[in-house]
Structures are given as C-alpha cells and as structure tokens.
Amino acid sequence: xxxxxxxxxxxxxxxxxxxxxxxxxxxxxxxxxxxxxxxxxxxxxxxxxxxxxxxxxxxxxxxxxxxxxxxxxxxxxxxxxxxxxxxxxxxxxxxxxxxxxxxxxxxxxxxxxxxxxxxxxxxxxxxxxxxxxxxxxxxxxxxxxxxxxxxxxxxxxxxxxxxxxxxxxxxxxxxxxxxxxxxxxxxxxxxxxxxxxxxxxxxxxxxxxxxxxxxxxxxxxxxxxxxxxxxxxxxxxxxxxxxxxxxxxxxxxxxxxxxxxxxxxxxxxxxxxxxxxxxxxxxxxx
Numbered sequence: 001x002x003x004x005x006x007x008x009x010x011x012x013x014x015x016x017x018x019x020x021x022x023x024x025x026x027x028x029x030x031x032x033x034x035x036x037x038x039x040x041x042x043x044x045x046x047x048x049x050x051x052x053x054x055x056x057x058x059x060x061x062x063x064x065x066x067x068x069x070x071x072x073x074x075x076x077x078x079x080x081x082x083x084x085x086x087x088x089x090x091x092x093x094x095x096x097x098x099x100x101x102x103x104x105x106x107x108x109x110x111x112x113x114x115x116x117x118x119x120x121x122x123x124x125x126x127x128x129x130x131x132x133x134x135x136x137x138x139x140x141x142x143x144x145x146x147x148x149x150x151x152x153x154x155x156x157x158x159x160x161x162x163x164x165x166x167x168x169x170x171x172x173x174x175x176x177x178x179x180x181x182x183x184x185x186x187x188x189x190x191x192x193x194x195x196x197x198x199x200x201x202x203x204x205x206x207x208x209x210x211x212x213x214x215x216x217x218x219x220x221x222x223x224x225x226x227x228x229x230x231x232x233x234x235x236x237x238x239x240x241x242x243x244x245x246x247x248x249x250x251x252x253x254x255x256x257x258x259x260x261x262x263x264x265x266x267x268x269x270x271x272x273x274x275x276x277x278x279x280x281x282x283x284x285x286x
Contacts, residue, residue, distance in 0.1 A: 008057070011037075011123050012046060015111040021049045022108065022116075024081075025060045025070070026124040036093060037120050038070045040078045041108050052076055067093075079105045083121050085166040085173065086112060086239065114165070114240040121163035133161035138257055145266030145280075152179040152192055155250055158257060166198065167235050169228065173198040174206075176236055180251050182258035189213035191247045195232045201282060209233050213248055 011024040024037040040056060042049035052073065059066040070078040071091065079097060080089040088097040088109050099106040122132040138158070147153055154177050156162055165176040179192035194208040206225025211217040221229045240246055268281035 006123075006127060009050060010126075011120070012050065013112075013116050013119065014046070015108070015116070019043060020108065020111060021046050022112070023049055023053045023056070024120045024123060025056060025066050026083075026120065026127045028060065028063075028127045030128045030130075032128075034093070035083045035124070036089065037081050037083055037124065038067050038078065039081050039108070040070050040073060040076050042076055049076075067091075077104050077108060079108075081109065081112070081120075082166075083117060083124060084164045085168055086117055087168055110238075114246065115242075117239075118163055125161070133159045138260065140260060141262050142257060142260045143262045145270075146263075147261065148263045149183065149261075152190075153182045153254060153261070154179050155254070158254065165236075165239075167195075167232055167239075169231055169235070172200065174232055176232070178247070178250065180254040182254045182261060184255050184258045189251065191251065193233075193236065195229065196283075201278060206232065209236075211244075211247060213244065213251060215244065 011026075013022050013024070014020070015022060020041060020043050022039050022041045024039055026037045027034050038056070040049070040053050042052065053070075053076065056066050056069045056073070058064075059069040067080070079102075080091070080093050081087070082089055086109060088099065088102070088105050089095065090097045097105065099109075122134070125132045142158065144153060144157060147157070156164065156177065165178075167174045167176065174195045175198055177194045177196055179194065181188050181190060189212050191211045191213070192208055193211060195205055197203045197205060204222055204225070206223075206228040207219070207221035209217055209219055209229070219226070219229060219233065237243060266280050268279065270280050271278075
C-alpha cells in the first residue's frame, strides 16, 4: 500500500492543558519494526512549533534524515521516544537516555499520557501506509484462541496491532493487559488489568487489579508481589489519568464485538496471539 500523504499538522499534540506542544515523527519505512517516534517540543505555542519544526517535517516527507534535522534544531528540545514504553532513548535509538542529565526531556516525557501515546501509535501505522488497527473493520466472525463463553478477553486479542502498554520498573519490563467481559447480555462492569513480566517472562506476575466502571478497584497481589503491583498500578494511573473513561470506551467496544466471537483452542507450542514472539505455553498460556 502506498504511503498516504499526512496532513501538514499530523503528529502535533498539546500537553499540560496547552502549556506545551510536541510534534511526533514516526519511522516511514514500511518494513521497519522500530516502535519509536522523534519528538520535538515547544512551550511557545502550536504555531511556533509548526513554523520552527517545518524543516523536520520536510526531511520526513522527502526521505532525508529527519532525526538529524530534529537534533540540529536550535532552542527546541528533541528526543526519540519508545512509543510502547514511553521511554526517551539516547541518540542511537536503542539505549535509554539518562533522564537525570536531561530534566527538560524527562518532564516532557512524563507529560505524554496514554491517549497521546495511542495517537502517536496510530501515526506510526499511517506513516507507513497502513491502517490503524483500531480503524480496521472487524470480521463477522472473530476466532479467539483459548477463549470460551464466560471468559474475559483482552483488548489486544481483538486489536492485535494496537499499541502495547509497557512499563519500566527498576530494570524490568511489564506489559499492562486489560481484560473485559465481551458477552453482550452480561451486565458486569469489571475490568481486569494484569501486569505481565516481559524481561523475565518465566517469572510470575506480581498480580492484577480488578477495576469497576463505577469507580472502586481491588488489588490482587500474587505471592510477595504486593509492593511491585502497587508501583505498577501507580505508574498506570499516572500514564492514564482518566483511566476509567478509557475503560468505559473499551468496555463498550468489547461488548459490541461479543456476538462475533468464536472460540478456538491454540496449541501450547504455537506463537502466542498477544504478539510477544514467544510460544503460547511460555507467555499467556503459562
């Protein structure tokens, strides 16, 4: 599919109630699997950012090195952001940036919430000439591995190309996976948020949070994982300050697709449907 021409202001987002503005440029190479975006920022308003960052957009559109163009801007902070983990990266695009030495970038990264991250992830797809997974019409029948009526279902099982919500805690990575009841006639309003270890996938999860759309939630730690679960839940709420609104939207979406679900058992040695690249028995089937 040919890469669509993005609008001139695609990727510009307001942060901190309009006090800060960022412009995100994602990798346009269709076959590249990097999950990063080059971010430039300004506290002088949207028009200033658009005018001063025009050279970066021009480089992106013409196939020039837009990352170099961003770093060479004078007076505008620029950094590379891991879209899934919301972590600023060093100029090599791989190692983490020392945020203690870059407090301005740290403040910018902390101001980018989950809704903006999801919008940047959509830009990542569109910049490569793809459709946002959330905008692709779902099939009349959705075959769900290991799912059976009465079970909850994760958001990323229905939208497998959507952004993964990854957190860095100390030196370990965890993915927050949110589960919903997809049965249309069920009136429950539960949401399960599980924190899956990624760095050490054989380790047990520290637990999960049982949230309700009405507001209250319940912490359910596993083993001695209470402190780690609390830290992850705090990080989740900082990234998603309006998480109940997010859950309500996704809950409604899952109820809408519930009548299309068809169960299918997946073999333990098959690739896990969550997209981790591991065998099912080592990942969600553990």
